[in-house]
Amino acid sequence: MLPVCGRVVFSSSEDLTRATRAKVVEGENGFVSWVKAAAESLLATLFPSDCRLCGSPLARISRLPVCEDCLFRVRPLQGGGTCAICGERLTGSVNVMDQGEPGCALCRQVEPSFAKAAAYGSYEGGLRDLIHLLKYEHVRPAAGVLGRMLAEVVEKLAAAFAKGDPVLVPIPLHASKQRQRGFSQSELIARAALKLKPVGREWLLRPEILERCRPTASQIGLTPHQQRENVRGAFAVRRAAEVENREVLLVDDVLTTGTTASECARVLRRAGATRVWVATVARTMKAEATCALIKQDSDEMEERMAKAANG
Numbered sequence: 141m142l143p144v145c146g147r148v149v150f151s152s153s154e155d156l157t158r159a160t161r162a163k164v165v166e167g168e169n170g171f172v173s174w175v176k177a178a179a180e181s182l183l184a185t186l187f188p189s190d191c192r193l194c195g196s197p198l199a200r201i202s203r204l205p206v207c208e209d210c211l212f213r214v215r216p217l218q219g220g221g222t223c224a225i226c227g228e229r230l231t232g233s234v235n236v237m238d239q240g241e242p243g244c245a246l247c248r249q250v251e252p253s254f255a256k257a258a259a260y261g262s263y264e265g266g267l268r269d270l271i272h273l274l275k276y277e278h279v280r281p282a283a284g285v286l287g288r289m290l291a292e293v294v295e296k297l298a299a300a301f302a303k304g305d306p307v308l309v310p311i312p313l314h315a316s317k318q319r320q321r322g323f324s325q326s327e328l329i330a331r332a333a334l335k336l337k338p339v340g341r342e343w344l345l346r347p348e349i350l351e352r353c354r355p356t357a358s359q360i361g362l363t364p365h366q367q368r369e370n371v372r373g374a375f376a377v378r379r380a381a382e383v384e385n386r387e388v389l390l391v392d393d394v395l396t397t398g399t400t401a402s403e404c405a406r407v408l409r410r411a412g413a414t415r416v417w418v419a420t421v422a423r424t425m426k427a428e429a430t431c432a433l434i435k436q437d438s439d440e441m442e443e444r445m446a447k448a449a450n451g
């Protein structure tokens with residue numbers, strides 16, 4: 141007899157747990173759900189795989205080897221207490237900029253070339269691990285979940301866009317770095333976000349507009365002035381006509397200091413863009429400076445591994 145609801149009897153308590161965690165939907169499409177869950181459980185039993193973030197066994201077969209608990213723990217940033225321009229966490233007494241909005245010391249000192257930068261979450265814990273999974277372990281399906289987060293950020297920024305949606309431009313890697321990694325993470329994430337574009341929105345993805353024409357050193361450990369010098373002249377706009385009199389939305393995986401995004405915004409505005417916005421999946425907060433150092437370590441590790449592989 142075929143089961144009429146989602147509950148399935150398995151031969152062991154472990155399998156029952158797997159079935160429960162697979163969230164079999166009762167009632168509607170019960171049989172289809174049951175077959176799917178049974179197949180997934182069977183495959184998971186035959187080809188066990190563990191969550192790449194926490195190591196616990198995965199309840200279901202998925203292209204993304206991350207458990208639901210780890211994904212659930214990635215939470216968005218809570219509003220308030222951040223710089224109105226770059227999103228940096230404000231500590232101590234809050235200073236107000238000309239427009240009457242709270243601003244961090246850096247933005248008050250040298251106003252960035254972008255209008256506003258927004259991020260989904262803080263660059264720490266599970267979110268940092270997911271980004272590392274994509275960038276350093278090359279688990280491309282991670283771009284899907286990161287793209288969903290990016291789509292949420294873009295939608296939140298959208299209220300401030302001028303009439304007509306902006307051109308989406310991923311912050312590019314230098315060609316040598318992209319060859320080494322095999323892909324541009326900002327472009328992969330942007331493409332995944334594009335699939336979730338709300339009806340009526342015109343998100344035009346144009347990765348070819350911006351080029352990183354020389355490799356840049358890590359921004360970590362540099363003074364704000366040194367950071368600006370480090371990226372000055374590193375980007376070029378290749379198709380100025382496509383940004384002329386239009387707003388541009390820069391997208392990336394992580395905003396670390398904001399200096400790179402500001403330099404990209406500067407050249408885009410010089411090429412005729414009216415305003416530049418920045419949307420990233422994560423943002424390094426002051427308290428997470430150590431995480432940024434870990435990122436630097438990973439960058440260096442990736443370079444060393446590539447050098448070793450190339451002899």
Ligand SMILES: [Zn+2]
Binds near residue numbers: 194208
């Ligand atoms: Zn997990």
Ligand SMILES: [Zn+2]
Binds near residue numbers: 223224244248
């Ligand atoms: Zn700021």
